[in-house]
Amino acid sequence: MTVLIQAQGLSKNYGAKRALDNVSFEINKGAPVALVGPNGAGKTTLFSLLCGYILPSSGKLSVMGYTPGSAALFGKLTALPQDAQLDPRFSIAHQLNFYGQLQGLSGAVRKKETARVLELVGLSEVAKQRPDDLSHGMRKRVTIAQALIGSPEIVMLDEATAGLDPIHAREVRELVSSLSNEATFILSSHDLTELERLCSQVLHLDKGVLSEHQARSSTQDNKHFITLQLNQHYDDVEAKLAGLADVHHVYMSQAKEYVIEFEKTAEPFDINLLQFCYQQGWQYRQLVNGHTLENQIFHKES
Amino acid sequence: MTQLHPKRLAQIAQFELVRLFLTKRGLLAVAAFAICWLLILRYPIAQSVTLISSPDFADFARQAFGAIGISKLLDWPESELAVYWLVALFSFPSFCLFLCSDQTVGDRQRGTLRFLSLRATRSEIIIGRFLGQLLILAALLFVTLMATVAMLGYREPSLLLSGLSRSFMLLFYLLVAVMPFIALMSFLNTFARSSRLAFVLAILFFAGGNIVIGLLTWQWPAFEVLNYIFPGYQLDLMAGQRAGVTLALGLPLLQTAVLLVAGERIFARSSL
Numbered sequence: 001m002t003v004l005i006q007a008q009g010l011s012k013n014y015g016a017k018r019a020l021d022n023v024s025f026e027i028n029k030g031a032p033v034a035l036v037g038p039n040g041a042g043k044t045t046l047f048s049l050l051c052g053y054i055l056p057s058s059g060k061l062s063v064m065g066y067t068p069g070s071a072a073l074f075g076k077l078t079a080l081p082q083d084a085q086l087d088p089r090f091s092i093a094h095q096l097n098f099y100g101q102l103q104g105l106s107g108a109v110r111k112k113e114t115a116r117v118l119e120l121v122g123l124s125e126v127a128k129q130r131p132d133d134l135s136h137g138m139r140k141r142v143t144i145a146q147a148l149i150g151s152p153e154i155v156m157l158d159e160a161t162a163g164l165d166p167i168h169a170r171e172v173r174e175l176v177s178s179l180s181n182e183a184t185f186i187l188s189s190h191d192l193t194e195l196e197r198l199c200s201q202v203l204h205l206d207k208g209v210l211s212e213h214q215a216r217s218s219t220q221d222n223k224h225f226i227t228l229q230l231n232q233h234y235d236d237v238e239a240k241l242a243g244l245a246d247v248h249h250v251y252m253s254q255a256k257e258y259v260i261e262f263e264k265t266a267e268p269f270d271i272n273l274l275q276f277c278y279q280q281g282w283q284y285r286q287l288v289n290g291h292t293l294e295n296q297i298f299h300k301e302s
Numbered sequence: 303m304t305q306l307h308p309k310r311l312a313q314i315a316q317f318e319l320v321r322l323f324l325t326k327r328g329l330l331a332v333a334a335f336a337i338c339w340l341l342i343l344r345y346p347i348a349q350s351v352t353l354i355s356s357p358d359f360a361d362f363a364r365q366a367f368g369a370i371g372i373s374k375l376l377d378w379p380e381s382e383l384a385v386y387w388l389v390a391l392f393s394f395p396s397f398c399l400f401l402c403s404d405q406t407v408g409d410r411q412r413g414t415l416r417f418l419s420l421r422a423t424r425s426e427i428i429i430g431r432f433l434g435q436l437l438i439l440a441a442l443l444f445v446t447l448m449a450t451v452a453m454l455g456y457r458e459p460s461l462l463l464s465g466l467s468r469s470f471m472l473l474f475y476l477l478v479a480v481m482p483f484i485a486l487m488s489f490l491n492t493f494a495r496s497s498r499l500a501f502v503l504a505i506l507f508f509a510g511g512n513i514v515i516g517l518l519t520w521q522w523p524a525f526e527v528l529n530y531i532f533p534g535y536q537l538d539l540m541a542g543q544r545a546g547v548t549l550a551l552g553l554p555l556l557q558t559a560v561l562l563v564a565g566e567r568i569f570a571r572s573s574l
Contacts, residue, residue, distance in 0.1 A: 048573070048574075051416065051419075051420060052419065052420075053416055053419065053573060053574040054573045054574070055571065069419065069423075069424075071305045071307065071423055073420075074420065074421050074422070075421070077420065078420055079416070079420060081413060081416040081417075083413055084412070084413030084414065084416045084417060085412045085413055085414060086414060086417070087409065087412070087414050088412075089321065089325040089326070089327060089328075090320075090321075090325065094320075098313070098317055099417060099418075099421055101313050102310055102313055102314075102418070102421035102422050103421055104309075143417075146417055
């Protein structure tokens with residue numbers, strides 16, 4: 001596995017406030033990585049450190065072996081920073097061309113690149129327009145386009161789908177998914193379902209402290225889990241599920257959602273569970289192999 | 303200074319030229335500039351022969367610019383260039399403060415610098431934009447100088463060649479003279495919150511700084527040396543062609559270097 005990003009004991013203080021507290025992690029080349037956490041948890045601070053927009057107060061951070069912001073990373077690491085806007089005085093194509101030029105692309109290549117990335121985000125028709133002529137969602141997609149110019153190896157998208165309508169948010173997710181073989185995406189979002197679909201590694205920040213999760217972990221300390229979501233509320237679900245063969249423990253993680261810990265045997269537990277639901281007349285909505293990301297991060301079983 | 307890649311520097315500088323000549327706001331600034339200079343060309347420069355030879359002119363110049371001693375200028379056969387030199391030497395630096403007030407601050411506030419800083423070093427951005435502004439000033443100086451030379455040629459065709467040769471020398475000295483003014487705005491842009499604030503800070507620097515140094519000098523005359531920190535300190539002497547090379551070129555170049563290095567250091571450490 002190629003290590004792309006390595007952080008050791010990374011801290012960032014803003015005056016007396018500690019935004020990141022002794023954070024250490026590694027990101028390998030491959031599947032998209034999610035960065036989650038509540039508002040003010042330090043996600044944007046970590047993004048800004050990785051992009052070289054700010055300097056750490058202490059600790060070490062290396063991106064592909066270089067210090068963030070180093071010229072060696074130009075064209076290799078691209079980003080959609082939160083709330084950053086293109087210059088309203090120039091056309092979209094003019095600015096994307098300029099970014100391509102700075103990345104070292106020749107005239108014809110950068111024109112093709114501009115057309116290609118605008119097509120990827122479904123905005124070929126706005127190339128000649130200025131950013132101020134576009135809606136908020138379109139401006140967001142254009143800034144995603146700038147992050148795809150050339151052949152970046154790391155693409156960081158901070159709240160890429162925030163403010164987009166469901167159709168375009170889905171298109172962006174599909175785009176990330178389709179490009180994830182070419183570049184390693186690092187995504188920050190409040191939409192955990194979205195991140196769960198796309199990412200395998202999850203970095204969870206809370207009050208500047210980092211913990212790591214797997215997006216779909218079906219095992220934990222040799223225990224096996226399944227998450228069952230039902231369509232509506234039924235009586236005594238926990239008790240009835242606990243009575244099933246091989247089940248060790250059941251708890252309700254949130255309304256109409258149950259986490260079942262079971263022992264793995266030769267019998268297919270998931271098939272048995274679905275048959276049991278059918279027998280009980282329960283309509284299920286979703287069966288998740290393992291914990292949902294939301295439960296991993298936020299649920300503390302009492 | 304950190305990495306400076308010549309190609310990226312040139313690309314950033316070139317982009318600044320486009321900003322002035324291909325954007326609405328830039329074209330408006332050029333239009334305002336052109337109207338002002340049309341008036342200057344039409345009146346003081348077109349009537350330079352009578353103006354320079356007028357006994358009132360020296361009095362007027364003394365009142366307007368202080369005791370600058372312009373006797374050398376009166377000897378120039380190209381009187382249009384003499385008047386151009388006086389007007390340009392004092393107007394371009396002030397115009398510069400206004401024209402160059404938004405070098406990086408607007409992009410920093412908008413977040414556009416975050417896109418740029420993933421493709422160019424901060425040193426390249428600040429120096430590239432300084433060079434871009436210098437190119438713009440060079441273009442504006444060149445156009446106004448050529449218009450002045452054209453008027454000179456129209457009045458006296460035999461002076462055209464000598465006028466051209468003198469005008470290139472003036473262009474060089476004027477460019478060096480405006481450099482520290484552009485660099486001052488590059489420096490102020492690294493910490494000001496808006497272009498307007500950067501402009502106000504520049505005015506405060508000149509007005510407040512002169513008062514403070516005046517008071518210090520009044521108590522301790524040795525503090526007079528502090529006047530050298532002000533861009534344009536040599537302009538009075540340059541106007542009368544009485545400044546040596548060290549003062550006319552060395553001082554502004556040194557001021558430019560100091561301001562750019564200080565600005566680059568602040569910019570490199572600031573948050574984007």
